[in-house]
Amino acid sequence: MPFKLLVVDDEPAITNLLKSMLASLGCDVLTAQDSRVAAEMVAKRKFDGVILDARMPYMDGFQLAAAIRASRSNRGVPMVMITGIDDVETMRKAFKAGITLFLTKPITQERLTHAVNALRGAFLREKRRYSRLVYLDDVECTVLGQNSAARKVRGLDLSESGMALMRAQALPVGQKVNLKFRLPASKVVLELNATVVRCMPPDGIAVCFDHVSAETRTALQHYIGSNVS
Secondary structure, eight states, X not given: OOXXXXXXXXXXXXXXXXXXXXXXXXXXXXXXXXXXXXXXXXXXXXXXXXXXXXXXXXXXXXXXXXXXXXSTTTTTOOEEEEEOTTOHHHHHHHHHHTOOEEEESSOOHHHHHHHHHHHHHHHHHHHHHHOOEEOXXXXXXXXXXXXXXXXXXXXXXXXXXXXXXXXXXXXXXXXXXXEEEEOTTSOOEEEEEEEEEEEETTTEEEEEEESOOHHHHHHHHHHHHXXXX
């Protein structure tokens, strides 16, 4: 499936050049020369990456980046900002706005190829982080802060950042729990603290993992990565 990119620059020559160069890398490219139009586009459809200029009329690159980070469909999308060489202040401001990396001028095929490869890597990491896999297995759940024994609940799905559980007692949003479970088709047993973030009637909850260790994150990434295309 082609990598879907949005290119935003108020100069037609730049958008046309980038579109041509990106097409040669197998990307599916949409362009916008008005940042306001780009903001409407990211609110309506999902992109795999965005390339935008720092200085544009109406909404500049920093304002557009903030709008993208606030959008429902593209809040986690990797973004490249076009900047001048050694423009340190712009880079600092851009990082605060949510920019992932930079494409320095003059734009060359080599620099653009490096940027697209980095975007693809960032996109895959984000996809693995939020992709949920079916996980229908027992999970040992202990409610923290209460003098209660661990009980078995049933998993529903699993991601790098959390999981959904069925047959769980009614727990309020914000409740801390300890979870122990085995990754499918392996002997790896994970133990994580988590926070209830959503209730799913009649007896389900969704939790977000807290303070995942490097070893546990690696195990989750390996499992998720090997099962997400």
